[in-house]
Amino acid sequence: MEHEPIPGPAGWPLIGNLRDIDLNNTVQSFMALADEFGPIYKLRLGGTDRLFLSNHVFVDEVCTRKEYGKHIMGAVGALAQVLPDGLFSAQTAQKTWGQARRTLNPVFTPGTIRSMFPEMLDVTSQLVLKWARHGPKTPIDVSADMTRLTLDTIALTAMDTRFNSFYHDEVHPFVRSFGDMFSEMQRRSNRPAWYTALQWTANRKFEENNTFIRDFCADVLAYRRERESEEENGEQLLSNRKDVFTAMLHRRDPVTDEQLDDSVIIDNMITFLFAGHDTTSGLLSFLLFHLVRNRNAYKKLQDEIDSVIGTGALTVDHLDKLSYLKACLYETLRLDPPAQAFAVTPQVQRDDKEEGKDVKMDLESVLLLGGRYSISYGQSAIVIIPSLHRDKSVFGEDANAFRPERMTKEKMDKLPRNSFKPFGNGVRTCIGSNFALQEAMVTAAVLFQKFDFDLVDPDYQLQYQPSLNRKPNGLFVYARLRPKVDILSLHRDLFVPAVDKHSKEQDA
Ligand code: HEM
Numbered sequence: 001m002e003h004e005p006i007p008g009p010a011g012w013p014l015i016g017n018l019r020d021i022d023l024n025n026t027v028q029s030f031m032a033l034a035d036e037f038g039p040i041y042k043l044r045l046g047g048t049d050r051l052f053l054s055n056h057v058f059v060d061e062v063c064t065r066k067e068y069g070k071h072i073m074g075a076v077g078a079l080a081q082v083l084p085d086g087l088f089s090a091q092t093a094q095k096t097w098g099q100a101r102r103t104l105n106p107v108f109t110p111g112t113i114r115s116m117f118p119e120m121l122d123v124t125s126q127l128v129l130k131w132a133r134h135g136p137k138t139p140i141d142v143s144a145d146m147t148r149l150t151l152d153t154i155a156l157t158a159m160d161t162r163f164n165s166f167y168h169d170e171v172h173p174f175v176r177s178f179g180d181m182f183s184e185m186q187r188r189s190n191r192p193a194w195y196t197a198l199q200w201t202a203n204r205k206f207e208e209n210n211t212f213i214r215d216f217c218a219d220v221l222a223y224r225r226e227r228e229s230e231e232e233n234g235e236q237l238l239s240n241r242k243d244v245f246t247a248m249l250h251r252r253d254p255v256t257d258e259q260l261d262d263s264v265i266i267d268n269m270i271t272f273l274f275a276g277h278d279t280t281s282g283l284l285s286f287l288l289f290h291l292v293r294n295r296n297a298y299k300k301l302q303d304e305i306d307s308v309i310g311t312g313a314l315t316v317d318h319l320d321k322l323s324y325l326k327a328c329l330y331e332t333l334r335l336d337p338p339a340q341a342f343a344v345t346p347q348v349q350r351d352d353k354e355e356g357k358d359v360k361m362d363l364e365s366v367l368l369l370g371g372r373y374s375i376s377y378g379q380s381a382i383v384i385i386p387s388l389h390r391d392k393s394v395f396g397e398d399a400n401a402f403r404p405e406r407m408t409k410e411k412m413d414k415l416p417r418n419s420f421k422p423f424g425n426g427v428r429t430c431i432g433s434n435f436a437l438q439e440a441m442v443t444a445a446v447l448f449q450k451f452d453f454d455l456v457d458p459d460y461q462l463q464y465q466p467s468l469n470r471k472p473n474g475l476f477v478y479a480r481l482r483p484k485v486d487i488l489s490l491h492r493d494l495f496v497p498a499v500d501k502h503s504k505e506q507d508a
Contacts, residue, residue: 004372006051008042009033014192016044023187024466027340027384034387040373046074046189050380051369054387056394056419058370062344062381063418063425067367070428071345071380075468078185082210085264086271092428096264099253103260104244104268104431106251112242113435116157117316120442123153125494126166127443128450132487136480139456142288143471144171146281151175153439154276158244159269161220174216177209178274182468217269221262224249244272272432280436282338282471283329284443289462289475290332290402292453297404301328305449311484313497314449319441323408329440330407333422334395336462337385338469342424346377385421386470394419446494451479 011017020043021029030052033041039055053059062068069092072080080089087104090097106112127149131140148165151172155161163172170176184206188196196203224245240246248265252258260268291298304324346367366374375381390399394416395406405411412420423430430436447453456476463473481487 003366003368003374006040006042006373007037009037011044016047018045018191021045025464026186027386027470028464030341030382030384031387034384039391040369047192048380050382051373051375052382052384053369054384055391056388056416058381059383059388059421060416060418061369062383063421065367067346068344068381069347069426070424071343073343073345073380074189074382075182075186076343078188079182082181083267083270085261086267087431088271088275095256096260099256099258100248100260100264100268101427101431102253102255103251104247107242107244107247108431108435110434113438114316115242116435117319117438117442119157120153120439121314121446121494123149123156124443124446125491126152128446128494129491130166131451131479132481132485132490134479136478138478139476140479142475142477143281143285143465143473146284147171147175147277149443150277150281150284150439151273153280154273157435158272158276159220160224160241160243160245174213174273175277177212178270179467181206181209181213182274183466186468213270214266217266217273220269221265245269275430276432276435278467278469278471279338280439282336282469283332283436283440285472285475286336286338286470287328287332287440287444288447288453288477289472290335291328291448292455292477294402297328297402298448300324300404302448305445309445309449311449311493313493313495314442314445315497318445319438322441322445324404325441325444326409326437327404327407329437329444330412330420331402331404334389334407334420335386335400335402336470337389337422338471339422339424339430340385340468340470341382342385342421342428343380343382344425345380346375383421383425388419388421391419447479450482450485450490452482453477453479 009017009020012019020033031054033043034052034054039053040058041052043050043052053062072089072091076089079086080091083089085094085096085100087097087100090100092098127145130145134140145166148171151174152163152165155163163174165172184202187202228249248260248268250259253260291301301324304322308321309318366376369375369381389395392399418425423433454477456478460475462475465471465473481490486493
């Protein structure tokens with residue numbers, strides 16, 4: 001029973017609000033509906049009523065009240081059918097989620113992520129050399145190359161595997177198969193099950209893609225085990241590496257003292273390969289777009305990079321001093337958050353169950369949102385992150401403008417609680433957020449140190465790719481080496497610290 005009617009468009013019999021959304025770009029539709037119906041509205045999709053939230057007051061409530069937890073639904077629910085034990089798609093109460101999260105948390109501490117700096121720089125160097133050799137007149141497909149960069153980085157740092165995407169014109173088959181599979185999941189999540197059952201060709205393709213990505217990861221796992229069994233007991237033991245793979249293969253969960261099963265390892269290899277690249281590539285692509293469009297911020301960033309790094313190699317210690325770059329990244333995450341939504345629902349708490357409390361998961365058990373709108377246990381509340389981040393009551397009348405100055409550490413500390421949620425919430429918050437930020441800082445610092453950028457089409461208007469994560473569509477730039485950058489010594493200059501280079505010149 002609703003306490004006060006929740007706004008929303010009237011639906012149709014059987015199909016509900018299916019006609020109110022563009023299935024190829026659902027989040028853009030949700031944002032437009034938020035503009036029309038306000039910070040809370042309701043849609044009937046896939047046979048259930050879903051709530052959509054987009055201001056910090058409602059979002060704060062669902063992010064802080066203990067009744068709410070992550071809801072595995074929609075496309076994530078479809079993902080759970082093929083990755084039942086992946087960190088992203090498993091239920092919080094599931095034993096395998098807790099085991100994997102505790103096993104992997106130590107891989108994502110700031111110290112361990114810093115130790116991945118050389119590998120991040122290695123992959124960045126491949127991008128830089130490619131763009132330098134293309135020359136200043138070749139249009140660069142930004143999203144495609146950022147996808148190559150982030151995929152290769154997560155594969156190398158997390159799984160000690162080189163995808164070598166910069167040496168191929170086509171995207172890696174893993175990305176193509178997973179992308180196709182996920183598009184199908186999104187379509188499935190918004191239409192009735194009987195309709196999906198009739199899509200024989202799409203269903204066969206889905207199974208083929210699923211088999212391909214599982215076999216691919218099983219092969220990588222088998223190869224790693226083979227290498228470990230062959231290696232001598234030496235200093236370079238693979239099992240001493242501090243990466244996701246090694247933790248999954250060797251660490252014991254501190255609570256259950258158990259190791260992860262192979263099927264859990266494979267589910268999480270797929271999860272990390274996907275979640276670890278698709279979002280960060282969007283972040284880097286949007287960063288480039290916003291900076292090229294905002295020349296004041298562009299200049300300020302390049303000045304910071306020149307004064308902190310100079311012309312020598314970037315080191316991990318430089319990263320702590322690039323505060324304006326960090327603000328640019330946060331401002332990009334605010335305006336164009338690559339992960340566009342997350343879903344929560346009121347859940348029966350484990351404590352309640354253990355104490356035998358009579359908490360019924362049926363439509364009679366309701367909570368009130370904002371003290372006015374009813375939400376039942378098991379019903380989805382979806383946070384529309386880009387709308388939340390453009391809330392004018394928080395970010396001001398210029399909320400749609402790119403202004404990194406509003407995202408300095410001091411200013412962010414003063415933002416209302418839960419008004420900035422690019423990495424999700426609570427125990428289900430993104431495990432890779434610090435990894436993503438460090439990777440983006442390494443790449444952006446080197447790119448703006450070495451290149452000047454211009455849009456190929458100066459009138460380009462931002463468009464979004466129809467995919468789960470937000471990415472620019474059709475964004476092409478020209479990359480020109482900056483005046484004092486020498487293409488012949490570029491490779492060396494990316495790695496040789498400035499001091500060493502200087503002293504070598506003096507020695508000569
Ligand atoms: C800019 C980059 C990134 C953004 C914006 C982002 C965003 C998010 C968000 C919003 C969630 C929560 C989703 C939900 O509640 O349904 C999440 C979860 C997750 N992310 Fe990220 N992510 C990024 C990068 C990464 C990277 C680099 C990795 C891996 C190294 C990663 C791995 C994961 C995993 C495994 C989860 C599930 C965690 C759990 O539920 O325990 N993400 N991410």
